[in-house]
Amino acid sequence: MVPVKPGRLAAGYATGAAVVAFVLAGVGALATVLGALGLIGIAVGAFRGRAGLVTVGSLGQFGAIVTGGVAGAGAPQLVAAGGAVVVAWTVGRTATELRAALDTAAESRRLEATHAAGTSAVTLAAAGIAIAPTVVSVEATPVGVALLLVGGICLTAALTLTADGPM
């Protein structure tokens, strides 16, 4: 077996996901620049074992998605880019953790492959849920939009604030 240091596989996968996000979100000059910087951050962070750099890179790519969206990219494209960023962020940070937690000679390819596949599957499912309402076209009413907005904020807050409750 070729010795692969722990985290290398995950770092490669994270970089690939970041490339996908960069390509999808790169609409317009600003989005391309932000996406490129984010891509570099994720790649360097994941391979060098800097979790902070991975997070900053992901933030850069998120900025690219937002600017890309404002510049006129479509919803499916943006959701796919967002999913790719989440995968890059999650798997990239796992790569840095494995690098720190396991010995350099340790075998962890199976874990990394499962983690990359699992995270991709979860994100794909979430993206499917997110994109579903755009496929079903309903005439928007102001009251409906307002209710949806309040509901969305409440749901987000509830998921965040109660996350560290008893299990």
Added chain:
Amino acid sequence: MSGTVKRTERWRGLSAAALLAGALGLLTWTPALLPVAALAVALLAYGRVVAPPAATLALTRSVSDPDPEPGDTVTVQLTIENVGDRTLPELRLVDGVPPALRVVDGAPSLGTSLRPGGTATLSYAVEAASGVHEFQPATVLLRDAAGVVERRIEIEADEATEIGEPPRLDDGQRLPLRAANARYAGRQTVDGSGDGLTFRTIREYQRGDPLSRVDWRRRARTGQLATVEFHPERSLPVVLVVDTRPVAAVAPTPDGETAVERSLSVAEALFGGLAADDHRVGVATLGPERTWLAPGRGRAHEQRARELFSRSVEQVTSDGDGEGRDTAADPTDAGRGWLRERLPGTAEVIVSTPLVDDAVVGLIEGVAALGTPVSVVSPDPTVENTAGRTLARYERRDRLADVRASGVPVVDVGAGEDIERALATAGWSR
């Protein structure tokens, strides 16, 4: 075997991203950003509802040689099996290698995923050290597929939890002892005259001399009464003081033997030699937990000493910080007062220390000042590859010179030198 469960908080900030994307989408009239916010919300919902994987694991450990000689390479094999009916997507395992053993090949950690009934095997090699070494429980970290919730457990293997055997003390090394104030009969020939086996002198008969000591041949030949005197042979109480303080746990290379381990090897070798010579040997360690074993003899005593030696190795390497116990109060003291309270008046002291700080010099000089004969065996942990290390070496040499100047003989055991050989060839150098 439930362990502790916690959220890894790795998606911290995702909710902020969701709100930000939604708000920007509304402000800039970009409906395409709203699904991005919905994606983040959906992921947060996943993080809320996902359950931590169940710890359905069985661990088996096997070692290639349960009773290795020190220095032998022992292969440890660890097999972990998922005995549950759910897949464990993310499993990290770190074996509890005994702190005093060095891993020389492979790695004692593993990352894998296990299907129901699946097994993973981890194999690594350690270099055996003297003494009994107990494996700690292996630490296992289980996470869901995306790694947002984790369970941490410690699993004890059902077999092979120990490696090695207690150090042998019977074929140890001897050092010339210095003491003359011995009181009990033994094998050490001391200066003076009295009972014994080695002829010393013949003197004039004095009233009260035992009849068995009268030289009757001389009486027959010359008609004078004379008494034969022998060199008395005595057993000495000897206390081996071992410097196991964390400050002494230094080694010339990152994976080399620490000075504490070498000091303990010295003490083990000396204990065996002295006990074989019928001396009553005691042990004192100056480590984070000071231990005192009063001089004694016999098998039970040897057993206690043996346990003490192997325990000291474990202790020092596992918690070098000392955790604010006994010694932390006054690091400059190194246990001088503590030792002074316990030393029998007639004991001879052999200190085994790398001499890496001034506190232990104070201890040696303090004990010598009591009139107790002290000798020092010092394994050298210093090297010369950087300026700082060279300085440390010169400082140690300075300390050695100080100790010698106060009349204490020192055996300096070089970094690569074999301890047994160094002791065997030791002529005390003053």
